[in-house]
Amino acid sequence: MKHNKLRYFFIMALGVIMNEGLYGIARAIHAPFWLDTSGTAAAALFLEPTAGLIVGLINNFYMAISTGDASNLFYYAASAAVAVIVGVGMRDPSGRICWKNLLPVMVIIVVVETLIVTPLSLWMDNGMLTTVWEKIIYSKLCSDWGWSKLWGVFGATLLIKIPDTLASAAILVGMNALLPQALKNPEDRKPPKQPSSPDAIQ
Amino acid sequence: MRKRIFTIIQRGMGDDYLSKLYDIFIMIVAVLSIVPMMFKKSTPALNTIDIVTVYILFADYVFRWITYDYALKLKTAADLGIKNHKHLVSLTLKPAEESTSQRVWIPFIIYPFSPFAIMDLLSLMPSLGVISSGWRILRVLRIFKVLHYSRAFQYIETVFKKESKTLLYVLILALSYIFVTALIMFSYEPGTFDDFFEALYWATSALTTVGYGDIYPVSNIGRFISMISSLFGIAVIALPAGIVTAGFIDAFNEDKKLQAKAARKKRKQQKQRKKEIALMVSEKALGLDPETLKQDLRTEKDTSDTPAGEKEWTDET
Numbered sequence: 031m032k033h034n035k036l037r038y039f040f041i042m043a044l045g046v047i048m049n050e051g052l053y054g055i056a057r058a059i060h061a062p063f064w065l066d067t068s069g070t071a072a073a074a075l076f077l078e079p080t081a082g083l084i085v086g087l088i089n090n091f092y093m094a095i096s097t098g099d100a101s102n103l104f105y106y107a108a109s110a111a112v113a114v115i116v117g118v119g120m121r122d123p124s125g126r127i128c129w130k131n132l133l134p135v136m137v138i139i140v141v142v143e144t145l146i147v148t149p150l151s152l153w154m155d156n157g158m159l160t161t162v163w164e165k166i167i168y169s170k171l172c173s174d175w176g177w178s179k180l181w182g183v184f185g186a187t188l189l190i191k192i193p194d195t196l197a198s199a200a201i202l203v204g205m206n207a208l209l210p211q212a213l214k215n216p217e218d219r220k221p222p223k224q225p226s227s228p229d230a231i232q
Numbered sequence: 233m234r235k236r237i238f239t240i241i242q243r244g245m246g247d248d249y250l251s252k253l254y255d256i257f258i259m260i261v262a263v264l265s266i267v268p269m270m271f272k273k274s275t276p277a278l279n280t281i282d283i284v285t286v287y288i289l290f291a292d293y294v295f296r297w298i299t300y301d302y303a304l305k306l307k308t309a310a311d312l313g314i315k316n317h318k319h320l321v322s323l324t325l326k327p328a329e330e331s332t333s334q335r336v337w338i339p340f341i342i343y344p345f346s347p348f349a350i351m352d353l354l355s356l357m358p359s360l361g362v363i364s365s366g367w368r369i370l371r372v373l374r375i376f377k378v379l380h381y382s383r384a385f386q387y388i389e390t391v392f393k394k395e396s397k398t399l400l401y402v403l404i405l406a407l408s409y410i411f412v413t414a415l416i417m418f419s420y421e422p423g424t425f426d427d428f429f430e431a432l433y434w435a436t437s438a439l440t441t442v443g444y445g446d447i448y449p450v451s452n453i454g455r456f457i458s459m460i461s462s463l464f465g466i467a468v469i470a471l472p473a474g475i476v477t478a479g480f481i482d483a484f485n486e487d488k489k490l491q492a493k494a495a496r497k498k499r500k501q502q503k504q505r506k507k508e509i510a511l512m513v514s515e516k517a518l519g520l521d522p523e524t525l526k527q528d529l530r531t532e533k534d535t536s537d538t539p540a541g542e543k544e545w546t547d548e549t
Contacts, residue, residue, distance in 0.1 A: 077233070078234075080234050080237065080298055081233060083294060083298060087291055091287045094287060095283060095284070098276075098280075098283070099361075100283045100286050101360045103286070103290055103360055104360070104362075106290075
């Protein structure tokens with residue numbers, strides 16, 4: 031029990047650090063992704079959706095304190111969606127991580143996050159986009175292709191979400207390979223069940 | 233993890249120290265979150281208090297949301313009349329696989345529409361800057377968090393649930409009485425009131441004994457009507473107070489009885505345990521078999537504790 035508590039604490043703390051650290055690095059190098067939900071997804075995947083929800087809330091709280099604006103709370107909806115989609119979608123009925131679901135889960139995350147973030151950006155920040163890449167895509171869509179503000183923000187957010195989700199997924203795959211067995215869920219530590227041979231049935 | 237969160241946040245589910253600490257913590261946070269309302273101008277410190285408390289209250293909202301399936305199970309078990317606390321907890325915390333319901337996601341859909349969730353969310357809205365400053369008053373709803381954990385508020389809630397029909401009749405009676413009084417006064421003294429709403433305002437303030445004195449009857453007939461209506465009106469208006477008070481005392485006494493019964497049972501169990509230990513020690517010294525003695529004691533305890541025909545768990549609360 032004590033070990034389990036430590037495991038939860040370690041992975042959740044790692045999730046918080048990942049969210050803040052990788053977001054800071056991505057912004058510093060002007061990368062075409064945020065990675066601000068990678069830690070949330072990791073906690074949801076390696077522990078459970080509730081852990082991801084808590085990690086997302088801590089990060090959101092930190093953001094609100096650093097900006098002095100409680101309205102950041104609305105963006106928590108995006109983190110919560112990631113935690114629930116990853117935590118529920120990436121596990122099979124036996125409770126093991128199912129990597130086969132990675133692609134559909136990624137598609138769902140891209141669509142759902144874009145649907146959440148677009149109206150929030152338009153409503154709270156008047157469609158002001160934060161990263162350089164978003165601004166480039168937005169101006170391309172709106173100025174060159176003549177898209178409206180709504181579709182411009184939607185398109186820019188959607189197009190940035192794709193590399194963001196891909197990069198987060200790559201981090202999760204890497205983490206799964208590097209994470210010590212002791213820090214994984216008990217179900218994921220066991221070897222996968224082999225289908226019984228015809229000889230055994232006979 | 234969800235189960236543990238539920239036992240911590242739900243009042244009376246966890247007997248541990250952390251659960252009690254959480255109740256106190258949330259009550260303090262709820263009270264603290266109202267403090268910025270007491271100042272005319274916002275300062276950085278007040279702003280920080282606002283942000284921090286809003287986040288803690290929002291976290292509480294999220295925790296309640298993600299554990300609402302357990303809360304519903306608890307409510308269902310309580311509605312079925314299960315009074316034994318241990319039995320109630322074990323039923324509530326039963327894993328989802330064992331549950332008879334297949335639609336496990338339904339509680340998470342309905343939670344945001346539950347009265348307490350709506351109230352919680354409304355109370356947080358003013359701090360998020362999404363509604364105009366005129367709605368700042370909604371922050372006061374946070375005080376319901378404190379009341380939610382208060383035993384006195386639970387008594388009042390029980391009384392309102394129990395006496396809802398009676399209170400509704402009394403309310404209809406009181407409203408009708410105010411309406412009729414205002415109507416009579418308005419027809420006798422049309423010069424005193426600009427419109428019927430003013431007559432209603434006068435009748436309400438007079439019959440509830442508030443009497444601001446800004447509007448009053450001037451003719452003798454008007455004053456006479458006012459005297460008569462006040463004499464009868466005070467009885468009508470005082471009725472709900474009597475019903476609520478009587479119900480409150482009943483609920484309080486009932487709770488006291490249950491607590492005393494639980495304490496008696498605990499004392500009895502402790503006494504029995506002491507007796508068992510003493511017997512085991514003395515019989516060990518005499519060289520008798522302690523297992524046989526223990527079995528005898530259990531048989532004796534069962535026959536003395538459980539009256540015939542009574543379910544084992546119904547007498548423990």
